[in-house]
Amino acid sequence: VHEQPLRLGIIGAGKLGMTLARVAVEAALEVRLSGSGDVEQLAYMARLLSPGARATTTREVATDADVVVLAVPFHRFRQLAPGLLDGKVVVDAMDYWAPTDGALPDLSASSGTPTPWSKPGSPERGSCAR
């Protein structure tokens, strides 16, 4: 039986996103990756650091994946388009640490606070794992 490989989308091409992309390609997943910069430049980096992963836009990563990993810095989370991941299975790899994310007024709790993804009543619809 030949199953389609799982399509993994990774949003965020930093230390975590790029490393995960490499490991996922090695595990024979179909990997799409997006970052905050230019897609061409990301493709250039991916050819060296995670060969086999396809660099594309965040919109396409969200549309074309079975599972989406959120690997952007926490303080960038709100720059993603609202509703982008509606109905998706999302793996949330973000954590709030005040020392690196700055003091965010609506997250007064201490470091290590889960992101809005895993909070009940999140405006986004879908399944989330952390």
Next chain:
Amino acid sequence: VEIGIDNFVSEVIDPRTGEAVPPDVRMQQFLAEVVVADKSGVDTFGVGEHHHRYFLDSAPVVILAAAAALTERIRLRTAVTVLSADDPVRLFEQFATLDLVSRGRTEMVLGRGSFTEAFPLFGLDLADYDSLFEEKLGLILQLRQDAHPHWAGRHRSPLTGQGVYPRPVQERLPMWVGVGGTPSSFVRAGRLGLPLMVGIIGGDPTRFVPLIDLYRRAGASAGHPPESLQVGIHCFGFVGDTDEQAADDFWPGYLRTMTTVGRERGLPAPGRARYDAERGEHGAFFIGSPRTVARKVVALAEAVGDLSRFTMQMTNSIMSPETMHHAIELLGGEVKPLVHSMTS
């Protein structure tokens, strides 16, 4: 391979009294470390920049100027200057002045900074993390070659040919880029043809080789010659007469730092087993006898291909000045010659 130290002026507990050394005494101890390094043949000495209650190094250029007056040949640098949170014009003026004080021994290592205390302190928005660094790096590079720059950008007022003085002793003030593991930072440094300082805090340092290749390729495709694409690596390190002594000298303060500052920053609490693994052949800690440390530096230099510089972060929060001085003397007097004899 040049051998250097990049230390922090952070709070230190005197192991004999169990008390924190007063800030003015600690500052004198730090300056003494630079003097010992200078006399021992260590090539470079850097000081970190932090804006935090456990640290005394928020004004690193002031500290380096004092060190410059006390030393003769060691090169003085930052590790790293948080460029995003400062005005490039003011920074250039300060480092050019330091270059006059030190008679041409100054280097800048510019980074985004791994911690962000400086952002709210200076009224900056973290959302501008990348654009601040990109823009300010462009400006400071321009200031290096042009005393009367014309410049306009988002984050400061335009320059219309006013003079930026003094000019440094060195025709081109060395400017390195300090990076962590963010791939796009390696590409940026390569495209600009700037020497690269890679800070590695854990794990097998050879995992960074693909990122260093990325830097070199980005540099080559932007037309920069290989000699302008120098690579340095920075890790935790400490030297003792034996592996065991070095490991035991460094451990208590390392444990303390990781369970206080490290915890605040989301780093896991360390165990001795993990610490000992990092000291091993494939770990990021260069802690051991001169021979062990030298062998590890040489192995890293071989993996990287062409390593210009290796620096270690030796600051430890529970340590006597005598233990620190001995370690510095071993680094300059034994590790450095051993590395040179093994690589020549």
